[in-house]
Amino acid sequence: MTLLVPAAVFAILYVVSRRRDARRLRNGVFLVGALGALLLAGVLELAAASALLQLVVVLGFGLAGVLILVLAVFLVANGVTMLRLEGRSLGNLLSLLAGLALVALPTAAVLLVFLPARTALPSGVVTVLVSLGVLVFLACLYAAATFAAFGLYSLVYSRYRHTDRPDALVVLGSGLIRGEVPPLLRSRLDRALAIYRSVPVGTRRPILVPSGGQGSDEPRPEGEAMAEYLLAQGVDPADVHPETASTSTRENLVLSREVQHATGRGGSTLVVTNDYHVLRAALLARAVGSDAQVVGSPTAAYYVPSAFLREYVAIMVEHKRLNAVAIAAVVAFVALLTVVSFLPV
Known part of the structure; x- marks a missing residue:
């Protein structure tokens, strides 16, 4: 049971670090450390309890090996699907x-x-x-x-639960298809629209900053196409302020903050991206000195x-x-x- 001590230490470190700033990768390290030490302590206790429980532990390791093999097959199949x-x-x-x-x-x-x-x-x-x-x-x-x-x-x-009433919603861009918003990017815009429309009537709505420059294989900037989509969904034109010069997530965050400040909305910022990109975007936001939090939108399972x-x-x-x-x-x-x-x- 001595492994419960490092499990408790990692758990305390996780809670303290997350309260200071949820946008830290070390939070994940502390969380995995706590869960890993707790799991190992449980396994050792079971193994020491009786011969029957030792057999259960051995079977558990065997099952873990089978699951790893299943995961490997799934990843290979997914890779083939991605290529197709x-x-x-x-x-x-x-x-x-x-x-x-x-x-x-x-x-x-x-x-x-x-x-x-x-x-x-x-x-x-x-x-x-x-x-x-x-x-x-x-x-x-x-x-x-x-x-x-x-x-x-x-x-x-x-x-993680963030503010429901940000002063600005920054939507990170991704590739266009023939100059139009594809499903992956549309899911980000739709999530931002849902948050924008959730603000009660009579309350100042957040500005929307669709952010993305023009890639070498794109006929126009992503921010421009994203702004066009938002306007087509009935957003007040006065609330849409596209950023069209960025070429990376880091630049998305830095240049969008400049747009936000230029409009006089220097308050809280909520960044919208796809769910798989949330943590990295949050880490980059912290790295560039932004207090922005990040939320995700659904992504196709494959x-x-x-x-x-x-x-x-x-x-x-x-x-x-x-x-x-x-x-x-x-x-x-x-x-x-x-x-x-x-x-x-």
Whole structure:
């Protein structure tokens, strides 16, 4: 039961950190740490209780392995669907690659750790191969832990209750199709419209800032097409102030804030995007010094796995220094153990 202590510590850190600012990735780390320690404590208690419960634990691990295999098959199938419906691109390949890696990397780790000792290879080679297997296993564990922190907290944050009466609603752009608003972007605009229309009659409504510049494959700026859609839905033209110069989410947030201030609406801001993009948009809002919170709109089910994986990769790249330090520490630790194993006893 000693693992209940770190579980409690992580839980307290999570509550304190989230109250200070819900837009922190460390909140997800603390949450996963608390749940992971609690789960491990429960497993160890069950294993120590009786032989029957030990069998239950073993069966539980077996079931987890089956579920991982099912997940891998699902991701591969989803990757094929993405390529068929969305076209060939690296982003659309992510779920397919993740599904293959989910099977290949753990299998490689197990083979490297257990197979060399059963061969006639020199002991030094066996040690190096086993070390490599341990390194692959730890890399898988790191990827799983960081993705769990991102994925779980994305779901938690997307259900965070924000102000119902913001001074400005910023709608983040996404790609146009032949210059028109596609379903993915329309869902963001419709969510913003629902919030805009929920303000009671006689109360000042928030301004709407559709934000997005013109991509190289687009005939016009996204903000312009989005504004046109909002006006077609009956929004007061005086409430629509498009931003048409941004080329990234970071620029969406910075330039939209300038538009907001230019209209004299410097109060609370609510950013609208798709649900898979909510956490990263919130992290970027905090990074640029904005107090904006973020809400999400629904996304087609087949699109969600690849979209979440893209967001995870983007966040890992944005925190590349921290990840590089963590990975370097793991490599150094395994390398040290390998060197020590070669020393005479």
